[in-house]
Amino acid sequence: xxxxxxxxxxxxxxxxxxxxxxxxxxxxxxxxxxxxxxxxxxxxxxxxxxxxxxxxxxxxxxxxxxxxxxxxxxxxxxxxxxxxxxxxxxxxxxxxxxxxxxxxxxxxxxxxxxxxxxxxxxxxxxxxxxxxxxxxxxxxxxxxxxxxxxxxxxxxxxxxxxxxxxxxxxxxxxxxxxxxxxxxxxxxxxxxxxxxxxxxxxxxxxxxxxxxxxxxxxxxxxxxxxxxxxxxxxxxxxxxxxxxxxxxxxxxxxxxxxxxxxxxxxxxxxxxxxxxxxxxxxxxxxxxxxxxxxxxxxxxxxxxxxxxxxxxxxxxxxxxxxxxxx
Numbered sequence: 001x002x003x004x005x006x007x008x009x010x011x012x013x014x015x016x017x018x019x020x021x022x023x024x025x026x027x028x029x030x031x032x033x034x035x036x037x038x039x040x041x042x043x044x045x046x047x048x049x050x051x052x053x054x055x056x057x058x059x060x061x062x063x064x065x066x067x068x069x070x071x072x073x074x075x076x077x078x079x080x081x082x083x084x085x086x087x088x089x090x091x092x093x094x095x096x097x098x099x100x101x102x103x104x105x106x107x108x109x110x111x112x113x114x115x116x117x118x119x120x121x122x123x124x125x126x127x128x129x130x131x132x133x134x135x136x137x138x139x140x141x142x143x144x145x146x147x148x149x150x151x152x153x154x155x156x157x158x159x160x161x162x163x164x165x166x167x168x169x170x171x172x173x174x175x176x177x178x179x180x181x182x183x184x185x186x187x188x189x190x191x192x193x194x195x196x197x198x199x200x201x202x203x204x205x206x207x208x209x210x211x212x213x214x215x216x217x218x219x220x221x222x223x224x225x226x227x228x229x230x231x232x233x234x235x236x237x238x239x240x241x242x243x244x245x246x247x248x249x250x251x252x253x254x255x256x257x258x259x260x261x262x263x264x265x266x267x268x269x270x271x272x273x274x275x276x277x278x279x280x281x282x283x284x285x286x287x288x289x290x291x292x293x294x295x296x297x298x299x300x301x302x303x304x305x306x307x308x309x310x311x312x313x314x315x316x317x318x319x320x321x322x323x324x325x326x
Contacts, residue, residue: 040120040142049121056124056134060097063133064090064217076129096169096221097132098124104162104228105137111157115150118142132224147294148247152303155243156310159232163313166225170196173219174203182212189326190215190223191272191319193230230317231278233310236260237285241314246289247299248307257287271321 066076068089073079080087105122112119119142125135145151192200200213207213215223235245235256245253261279268275299307 044120046121049123052124052126053122056126056137057094057098059126059129059133060094061087061090061133063129063131064093064097066090066129067093067217067220080129090217093217093221094133096173096218097134097224100162100166100169100221100225101134101137101228103165104158104225105139107157107159107161108139108154111150111153112139112141115145115153116143117145117150117154136228145292147297148292149297149299149303151243151292152247152299152307155240155247156306159229159240160306160310160313162225163229163317166222166229167195167199169218169225170199170222171203173216173222174200174213176216177204177219178214178216179204179207179211180214182210185212185214186326189324190220191322191324193226193317193319195226195316196223196319226317227319227322230314230319233314233317234260234282236282237287237289241310242289244307244310248304250295251288254288257282261287267320272323274323 062076062080065083065087066079069079069083069086073082101124102122109119109122120140122137122139124137127133127135145154200207204213232239233241233244235241235253237257242253242257245256249256261282264275264279264282268279
């Protein structure tokens, strides 16, 4: 993508993929870079992020309307051509999902600005409407992260901000959801992380064994927001969880990553095959986190408490089998 600004020390960019859960700060040294910082073009600064956001609004509306449609149709393209007037039915899903993803990205963006790390506006990535209509979003950092406090703050702000909004959206979605007979449901079954089980009990109440909850589109958007949060908080490489773990425990972050990858492989065998892809991508990105310029800046008690809260959020939102078919 366009819009990377060169720094005389290094060229840093940050990829945060909510749809796929990727959240990375990649650092590469460029000795040939010009000593003067290059101001991003108007296209990179404004036209590209606004254009991508509007396109993602359309694709998520399309995906939400396609999910809500119950009549006979052969694929999302035929649905759009035959029933374009029903796109408005995708507003609840698209609005809830983009609210969660935007909050996640703005958490990163605002903390980047507070720590004076130049950052782009969120760049949303539109996707096919077969599922959710987006691959998430990324934020590009155009300057170095100077110390572990900045790394911690920028890394943890996104998932915690998105998590808070996702929980609020989940409460709304569960109130609008429907309890049905389990034997009458078929197709895609969503995994139930601990938080979803607790919130379902709190909002809907105890369910008999033969019953199940069909999530309202707003509830499904919240579920996906929790799923993305759990993926981003894995303490691997340059995911958000990798940033937080490295800021908290330094080199021990690599040991944690080496422990998590075999777990993902085992879950791939016994549950969701998608974990194989995640394990492969983790090895491709690198399990360890690159060092920051000042790795000895003290975090303080408050940040350490927030770090443990982030770990608790990972436990509460992680679904060993996020998708299954019945």
